[in-house]
Amino acid sequence: MSERFRVVSNINCQNCSISQLCLPYTLDDSSLNQLDNIIERKRPYHKGELIFQAGEPLRSLYAVRSGSFKSYSVSNDGDAQITAFHLPGDLIGFDSVHSSTYCSFSEALETSMVCEIPYANLETLSDQLPLLRRQVMRLMSSEISADKQLMSLLNNKSAEQRLATFLLDFSERFRSRGLSSREFRLSMTRAEIGNFLGLTVETVSRLLSKLHRESCITVDGKFIFLKDSPRLQDIAGLQLRACATS
């Protein structure tokens, strides 16, 4: 066997397939090594396990390595609101760095792996590596931007538009990770989709059935196949005005 001695070390930033979506993006080799040195990789999380809970002291940020997670917060009156679904390459915890404690929960939706980035070390390293600092800021900015878009979705769009947008969003996210954008598996339940989109389970289920009936998509449990994504985009409200005016 040509395996290296430190078997665990074959998981690292230098050879990570999704590094262009993650912290390493734009980093040179030396910086990349420094970053890789502060990252800890532990046992996988199983479905339902929490990476952290609201109220715990902020130790680390986490990058999804494989699998998926949901982040949610719990309001004073006790109901949970899912604020994001995380796929490989996504960073988790930016909403908490202004505080000394986590202000949300993050839970595995399936067996998943993460790279743990101790926050104190990231701070120190960011002071030394301007490129790293900039990438952190880019990622935070992207999250802000995405949240604003989501706000617009929740405020102005119908249930059907929300769901269509949701499916297209995941399609695009899978595509950018080198997976199929036409067929994929959604690891979350209907209830979780509904919670995220501000809809009930029943509405989500009804609309998936409707889109299936209209041959727009094929639904088989958690597996989704986009049969007619142009029409899905049309439903989502991404009208191709450019076409109309040309």
Next chain:
Amino acid sequence: MSERFRVVSNINCQNCSISQLCLPYTLDDSSLNQLDNIIERKRPYHKGELIFQAGEPLRSLYAVRSGSFKSYSVSNDGDAQITAFHLPGDLIGFDSVHSSTYCSFSEALETSMVCEIPYANLETLSDQLPLLRRQVMRLMSSEISADKQLMSLLNNKSAEQRLATFLLDFSERFRSRGLSSREFRLSMTRAEIGNFLGLTVETVSRLLSKLHRESCITVDGKFIFLKDSPRLQDIAGLQLRACATS
């Protein structure tokens, strides 16, 4: 007159009353001077004037000095979504730093002043001043956190709960700026409140009337007086469970 020669220089970060809400927070004197040096202060913006538009190259971030602004984005199908209202001390533009162009619009709601922070200079200075970098990250994190909370508000709460939360949010923001938390003027129109909260003008107007009728608040045009803020908090869903269990 004991005024300095450079009259304009009496407006600076060193003597700014809201610096603890803004970039200068935690900075030492030397750093503060360096920050102040890169900041540009220009003519006031009048109601309706844009600081920047979506698509323009990203030049600067902006800190509100006086007055107020709204930020909004315009979706493909042409309708605008207000994503934030900005009060003095707030920073504007974090949603765009992952891009080379602004991805939203920012418009004065009344005659207002801003401090312009050229982004390239902020980048350079952040490389030199770890404290500044950390404050930028804290502010970005706070914005992410606030957006998540808003998401929860829009997804789970009734129209009345949204409006009550909105009023309490502004009350708190005015308080932290040394203004009255009981009575204040909302510089935006009912339509803008509605757009932000995912409600129609009519609903906002009706609910303000209802709260007024029930002696919870007093409404006089844009002036709001919180007569019974405990009840408003109750309506907002911030139930004081702690009391119930004690």
Next chain:
DNA sequence: CGTACCTTTGACGAGGATCAACTCGGGTGG
């Protein structure tokens, strides 16, 4: 002082929540 916009209030209807019943699949224990 006129015009345009903002605000308020009423009547009505639709979209999605709620309530309820049933199916399906997987895990557990007898």
Next chain:
DNA sequence: CCACCCGAGTTGATCCTCGTCAAAGGTACG
């Protein structure tokens, strides 16, 4: 191996909040 259970998902019937449409003041600003 099968009975049982539990959670997830689907579908139907009904209800209610809030959006839509309409019309009448109010207010601000040139």
